[in-house]
Amino acid sequence: MARLVQAGWRRTEGLGRSAGDTEARLLKGFYGHALEAWLLVSVCAGLRRCESVGIEWSDLNLKRGTVTVKRSVQWVAGHETVTDPKTDQSRRTMALPRFAVKRLAQLKHGRSGRLVGDLNANQVASHYMAWCRRMKLPCVPPRNLRHTFGTLAIAAGADISVVARQLGHSDIKTTARYYLRPDLSVLKSLQRAWERLIIGVA
Numbered sequence: 001m002a003r004l005v006q007a008g009w010r011r012t013e014g015l016g017r018s019a020g021d022t023e024a025r026l027l028k029g030f031y032g033h034a035l036e037a038w039l040l041v042s043v044c045a046g047l048r049r050c051e052s053v054g055i056e057w058s059d060l061n062l063k064r065g066t067v068t069v070k071r072s073v074q075w076v077a078g079h080e081t082v083t084d085p086k087t088d089q090s091r092r093t094m095a096l097p098r099f100a101v102k103r104l105a106q107l108k109h110g111r112s113g114r115l116v117g118d119l120n121a122n123q124v125a126s127h128y129m130a131w132c133r134r135m136k137l138p139c140v141p142p143r144n145l146r147h148t149f150g151t152l153a154i155a156a157g158a159d160i161s162v163v164a165r166q167l168g169h170s171d172i173k174t175t176a177r178y179y180l181r182p183d184l185s186v187l188k189s190l191q192r193a194w195e196r197l198i199i200g201v202a
Contacts (some may be wrong), residue, residue, distance in 0.1 A: 020152060022138045023145075029137040035128055037107050037115040041067055042142065043102045046149030046167050049142050050074045051090070053121045054082065057111050067103040068093040070167065075121045088166040150175070 019179045023043050030036045041060075042052040045067055054073035061068070069092055072083045085091040096104070116124050125142050140148065146167070151164045162174040 011162060022140060023148065026137055029135045033131060037104060040104060041115060042098045042145045045094050045097050046146050048146060049121060053116055053124055055115050057108060060104060062101055062105045065096050066093050067096055069117065073121060080120050087170045089170045092168055094166055
């Protein structure tokens with residue numbers, strides 16, 4: 001698993017040593033846990049919490065390496081509600097990294113239904129946070145996993161329109177407002193790339 005995590009979460013140049021380390025620790029810490037499949041998809045696809053809880057094994061196409069968002073699941077006034085994704089852009093198919101596809105294939109073993117089993121959204125969050133505390137893992141709230149994905153994707157150089165599509169934003173301005181905030185280290189990385197292009201400095 002360590003090799004899979006390392007392969008999928010290489011440190012991004014210019015972001016410092018912590019880029020992706022939190023996510024790698026979480027994935028390693030949940031290896032073999034009942035919520036591992038849910039966490040893999042949440043971390044690697046940037047899903048909304050209501051989307052990730054509703055993902056079913058049948059929504060994964062492991063031959064193509066994709067996951068498709070088909071429903072939104074929420075816990076409202078003591079009851080679970082299942083609705084269509086909030087917008088047309090939210091109903092989307094996304095590619096997963098190879099290490100996640102490989103591990104999900106190992107976990108599937110003919111399983112059906114939701115990745116989280118019979119747990120509702122609140123129970124998923126409770127079990128997840130309890131395991132983080134027990135194993136002394138970074139306590140990143142489930143809703144923040146999506147934000148972390150978007151932030152790392154932008155910082156790694158992904159085109160903002162691609163990130164918007166992955167996150168299911170109907171307006172690219174939403175992506176820009178929340179994620180297009182490069183810090184100084186990212187800007188320095190840009191200048192190093194520009195310098196290599198202009199004068200060939202390594």
